[in-house]
Amino acid sequence: MQTNKDNQAVEIGSVAVLEQPSSQASRRLFFLDLLKAVCITAVVSYHAVFVPRTSYTDSLNLMEVLFAPLRFCVPVLLTISFLLFERGMARQVGPVWPSLRKRLMRLAIPTVFWFSLVLCLKAFRGSTPEELIGEVLSGNIFQGAYYLLVLFQFVLVFPWIRNWFGQLRNVVITVFLQFSVFLSIYALLLQDNESQVLIALKSIGRPNFIYWLVYMALGVYFARHLPQAIDFSRRLSQKRKTLLLGGTAVLMGLEYHWLLSATKGSVPPFDYVLVTCVLSVLVAFLCFACVEETQLPAPVTKAVSLLANYSLGIFCCNGILSEVFLSLGTHAFAGATFDFPVIFLLKLAGWGFLLTVSLGLSILLDRLGLGVCVR
Numbered sequence: 001m002q003t004n005k006d007n008q009a010v011e012i013g014s015v016a017v018l019e020q021p022s023s024q025a026s027r028r029l030f031f032l033d034l035l036k037a038v039c040i041t042a043v044v045s046y047h048a049v050f051v052p053r054t055s056y057t058d059s060l061n062l063m064e065v066l067f068a069p070l071r072f073c074v075p076v077l078l079t080i081s082f083l084l085f086e087r088g089m090a091r092q093v094g095p096v097w098p099s100l101r102k103r104l105m106r107l108a109i110p111t112v113f114w115f116s117l118v119l120c121l122k123a124f125r126g127s128t129p130e131e132l133i134g135e136v137l138s139g140n141i142f143q144g145a146y147y148l149l150v151l152f153q154f155v156l157v158f159p160w161i162r163n164w165f166g167q168l169r170n171v172v173i174t175v176f177l178q179f180s181v182f183l184s185i186y187a188l189l190l191q192d193n194e195s196q197v198l199i200a201l202k203s204i205g206r207p208n209f210i211y212w213l214v215y216m217a218l219g220v221y222f223a224r225h226l227p228q229a230i231d232f233s234r235r236l237s238q239k240r241k242t243l244l245l246g247g248t249a250v251l252m253g254l255e256y257h258w259l260l261s262a263t264k265g266s267v268p269p270f271d272y273v274l275v276t277c278v279l280s281v282l283v284a285f286l287c288f289a290c291v292e293e294t295q296l297p298a299p300v301t302k303a304v305s306l307l308a309n310y311s312l313g314i315f316c317c318n319g320i321l322s323e324v325f326l327s328l329g330t331h332a333f334a335g336a337t338f339d340f341p342v343i344f345l346l347k348l349a350g351w352g353f354l355l356t357v358s359l360g361l362s363i364l365l366d367r368l369g370l371g372v373c374v375r
Contacts (some may be wrong), residue, residue: 182274
């Protein structure tokens with residue numbers, strides 16, 4: 001979300017625009033910038049190892065479990081997208097189509113830009129048209145590309161179903177249905193890892209809408225009950241917030257550990273098929289909804305603003321750059337072996353490096369006139 005002088009907030013890839021007519025509204029919604037900054041930083045962590053997995057096989061599962069709590073990032077980003085989309089639609093006057101067309105174009109421009117760039121690079125390296133089409137449809141053309149495809153699906157239907165999510169009963173029904181999908185996949189994984197249903201789900205990949213429906217419901221509900229969420233967050237003590245955040249992190253690690261076992265270490269595309277991912281959205285909003293800009297040091301608020309402002313560019317740049325760096329690292333360390341302390345430090349270093357480079361490249365592209373593709 002932008003927090004610049006025009007007080008206009010644009011969400012990552014969501015094409016949802018929220019006008020903030022007063023400084024009070026801007027301060028009130030600062031927590032959305034904060035959550036976006038934290039989320040985009042967490043996203044980068046999953047692409048920050050630039051050596052082959054075969055070089056740290058013994059530590060692989062431990063690394064996955066330790067960083068599993070950061071999987072709140074994509075669910076929270078989606079929820080923020082739909083929250084802003086709902087608030088934008090609530091201000092809509094007149095027919096839906098002009099607004100919908102505008103939002104689709106806002107999403108289509110960066111999607112076409114980044115997808116075309118990677119398609120050209122991979123075609124130059126020798127990928128066949130069939131391979132490229134498959135990677136586009138499965139959202140694997142670059143790391144995180146599926147997110148943009150998910151948004152396209154929901155933007156098309158959002159204006160016609162948003163009102164249904166305005167009631168708590170319907171949100172609860174949606175949460176129940178989402179949990180039913182997750183638990184059904186769990187049951188299939190326990191019974192037969194190679195069932196036809198699982199094979200079909202794996203071929204579709206992460207863009208499958210059945211994994212993400214609940215976040216649209218939560219986004220709409222929070223948008224319509226934001227004052228209550230902020231008030232509840234203010235009344236929640238720091239001790240309880242710490243317990244909620246810590247407990248959720250532990251539960252996410254345990255659930256992901258189970259998923260690793262159930263999939264025999266081959267988790268994708270079920271990375272976010274976690275009941276605790278839904279829980280993490282509720283916890284994130286209730287713990288941070290009352291945070292205001294004045295409560296944090298000036299350098300922190302500037303960093304939050306910068307990361308949130310360029311979250312779209314960071315999201316796409318890090319996904320593309322990580323594959324380039326991994327390719328180089330695979331050639332350089334093909335026969336290497338790293339123990340846990342070393343691979344942990346390499347991941348932390350790669351995390352900081354990739355975030356910095358992605359942010360710098362996003363700022364550069366903005367200055368070159370490609371702000372619509374990075375902001």
